[in-house]
């Protein structure tokens with residue numbers, strides 16, 4: 001069952017009409033999920049609404065400079081009562097909310113706000129903008145359409161969402177509009193230097209050691225390069241699951257490589273992160289394995305062990321590359 005498409009004005013109206021809004025963070029929340037959600041909550045609370053972010057995974061350490069990361073965030077089991085609106089930012093599919101799924105029924109109406117091409121059009125209403133570099137751009141437009149002020153804290157959250165989802169304004173998804181919104185956020189008090197320090201110069205020794213271990217597994221076959229991370233590597237370096245974020249980007253940086261992959265042991269299988277330069281639509285490949293994402297950045301989870309996952313995913317990529 002799919003919902004109804006809405007435009008910016010209708011989506012803004014749905015949020016404006018709600019007294020209480022329950023936001024859902026996706027599993028392993030990234031900078032876009034967290035930044036756009038916390039920025040929205042900040043602005044909605046200042047407008048007198050009740051709003052929280054429900055999540056299944058904790059907010060990663062590097063995002064804990066964002067206003068509301070603890071106050072606005074509620075582990076999904078602790079969310080109480082009924083909500084006028086359930087809002088999903090940056091969730092390509094309802095399954096992305098993970099174990100928090102039963103909580104969705106506590107929202108009278110649901111609104112799915114996203115920029116993934118693979119979005120499954122879930123929710124009572126969905127507002128999609130495939131051209132948005134980050135859902136942060138959409139959050140900015142929604143708040144502007146609602147004529148709600150964006151203060152320095154909200155601006156920093158939304159700016160963070162855009163910085164992280166564009167790899168610091170490097171990806172092809174970046175448009176003049178991306179920069180116009182970033183400029184508007186700087187005018188409202190977001191500080192690029194401070195955000196960059198928090199996200200990109202905030203390493204820990206375990207994280208760097210894990211990066212070294214992961215990179216040591218590097219293999220390449222023509223246009224495909226891949227690395228892997230095992231549970232044992234996490235244990236031996238003292239790194240956390242969240243410390244693997246960003247590691248997926250390394251293999252693709254090799255000259256002549258089209259697709260870079262990170263295989264990571266998780267509970268119940270192998271999490272596969274895919275990055276493409278553009279020749280291969282890795283979103284489509286991830287979809288073959290029940291995952292999703294964008295043409296250049298996507299992911300899926302494959303059952304079985306590392307060897308089996310590597311074999312099946314690389315075979316699928318080779319098939320696409322030979323087409």
Ligand SMILES: [Mn+2]
Nearest residue numbers: 032090135165
């Ligand atoms: Mn995103």
